Amino acid sequence: MPPLHSDAAIPPGEFLREHLDDLGMSQTELARRIGRPRQVVNEIACGKKAITAQTALRLERALETPAHVWLGLEQEYRLALARQRPA
Numbered sequence: 018m019p020p021l022h023s024d025a026a027i028p029p030g031e032f033l034r035e036h037l038d039d040l041g042m043s044q045t046e047l048a049r050r051i052g053r054p055r056q057v058v059n060e061i062a063c064g065k066k067a068i069t070a071q072t073a074l075r076l077e078r079a080l081e082t083p084a085h086v087w088l089g090l091e092q093e094y095r096l097a098l099a100r101q102r103p104a
Contacts, residue, residue, distance in 0.1 A: 026097035028064030029090035036080060037062075051075035067091055 037047060044062060048055040052075065060066035068076070068091040073084035 026094055026101060028094050029068055029087060030062040030064045032090055033076075034062050036082065040080070047079060050079040064094075067095070 037044065044058045045055050048058040051058070051072070053072070057066060057072075061068055061072070068087050070084070070088060073087035073091075076082060076087050077084040
């Protein structure tokens with residue numbers, strides 16, 4: 018039976034960037050809405066910083082995407098990275 022997971026490590030920030038583009042919202046505007054520095058938003062968007070539960074809740078309020086979606090994307094990304102590392 019083939020594996021039920023993808024080994025592609027897609028950072029949740031990639032989805033965040035696409036979502037912001039669809040909304041016509043800048044990272045600066047998102048940072049203002051969630052009360053976080055623009056640098057933090059940029060680090061998440063670039064895959065350098067993880068989405069925490071607190072940030073997921075803030076994204077939920079600002080973007081109307083459920084917090085569990087952001088956390089699930091983060092978890093899947095971290096799991097894919099772990100699969101790529103030698104045991």
